[in-house]
Amino acid sequence: MTDKPQRVRKAVLPAAGLGTRFLPATKAQPKEMLPVVDKPLIQYVVEECVASGIENIIIVTGRGKNAIEDHFDSSPELESFLESKGKSDLAELVHNIGNMVHFSYTRQKEPLGLGHAVLVARELVGNEPFAVLLGDVIIPGSRPATQQLVEVFEATGKGAITVEEIPREKTGLYGIVDVEPAGDSRWGKRLMKIRDLVEKPSPSEAPSNLAVTGRYLLPPEVFDCLERTQPGRGGEIQLTDGLRLLAKETGLYAHVFDGKSYDAGDKLGFLKATVEIGLENQEFGGDFREYLRSLKL
Numbered sequence: 411m412t413d414k415p416q417r418v419r420k421a422v423l424p425a426a427g428l429g430t431r432f433l434p435a436t437k438a439q440p441k442e443m444l445p446v447v448d449k450p451l452i453q454y455v456v457e458e459c460v461a462s463g464i465e466n467i468i469i470v471t472g473r474g475k476n477a478i479e480d481h482f483d484s485s486p487e488l489e490s491f492l493e494s495k496g497k498s499d500l501a502e503l504v505h506n507i508g509n510m511v512h513f514s515y516t517r518q519k520e521p522l523g524l525g526h527a528v529l530v531a532r533e534l535v536g537n538e539p540f541a542v543l544l545g546d547v548i549i550p551g552s553r554p555a556t557q558q559l560v561e562v563f564e565a566t567g568k569g570a571i572t573v574e575e576i577p578r579e580k581t582g583l584y585g586i587v588d589v590e591p592a593g594d595s596r597w598g599k600r601l602m603k604i605r606d607l608v609e610k611p612s613p614s615e616a617p618s619n620l621a622v623t624g625r626y627l628l629p630p631e632v633f634d635c636l637e638r639t640q641p642g643r644g645g646e647i648q649l650t651d652g653l654r655l656l657a658k659e660t661g662l663y664a665h666v667f668d669g670k671s672y673d674a675g676d677k678l679g680f681l682k683a684t685v686e687i688g689l690e691n692q693e694f695g696g697d698f699r700e701y702l703r704s705l706k707l
């Protein structure tokens with residue numbers, strides 16, 4: 411009999427990149443702290459972890475990223491100020507931000523690539539499976555993409571990454587997977603075995619139109635793969651290259667998730683997220699919809 415896969419308790423949120431696509435906004439401010447409607451990007455990501463049953467979040471930060479730690483720290487002065495003004499609902503909201511889950515931080519001294527950022531978290535993760543969520547990709551919705559990956563891991567014992575269909579002409583912007591059917595009736599066509607991954611291929615060279623979306627569920631063996639990964643595209647240690655080794659050595663699934671992702675580290679992706687999440691807002695979503703209609707585009 412095989413052992414039951416370990417429970418997934420930890421998540422790593424790499425947030426040490428320079429955010430050059432969002433300059434000048436990110437010159438002196440972490441892009442993960444840009445607010446979409448009323449919350450910084452990284453809070454959406456943390457909330458997805460909590461909704462997926464994660465108990466420990468490890469945030470990989472770097473120079474100029476202190477605002478992230480401050481955001482999830484306690485703020486007794488602000489809380490007492492709000493209480494003294496009779497705004498206890500806001501005081502509670504502020505209090506809850508730092509108490510959603512247990513946070514730890516580690517630092518990537520130089521932004522040497524996403525794969526390197528994950529490797530920096532090795533000690534804090536230890537010998538157990540963990541989720542990776544990019545700090546600038548948000549996936550709203552009631553069935554979190556990470557929870558969907560946790561279900562795959564806890565049922566199969568194998569790592570899995572979230573993918574979504576994109577128009578073929580856009581393959582050059584994403585990591586693209588080369589896949590074959592997994593043949594597992596529990597997920598049907600949504601679950602595939604990864605044969606290989608290619609970073610940003612041209613449309614004619616892309617093995618599929620399934621793009622890696624920024625959510626990963628990885629076994630601890632990935633750390634050995636990342637140790638052996640040489641700098642690749644852009645001179646960075648790419649997570650994609652580490653995952654190519656993992657797919658060959660232990661197997662790795664691609665899961666077509668049920669939902670929609672926004673790459674909010676990109677200006678257009680950020681605007682789309684702001685509009686769509688704004689439209690869902692209970693307080694002013696209706697007024698916002700009317701306003702957009704009045705623009706008569």
Ligand code: UTP
Binds near residue numbers: 424470518526546
């Ligand atoms: P991106 O490639 O989107 O981030 O990485 P970037 O390098 O900050 O952005 P651009 O391309 O220059 O605009 C996805 C996530 O991985 C983190 C980033 O902070 C982001 O949340 N990352 C990236 C690291 O933590 N370390 C790195 O060396 C690279």
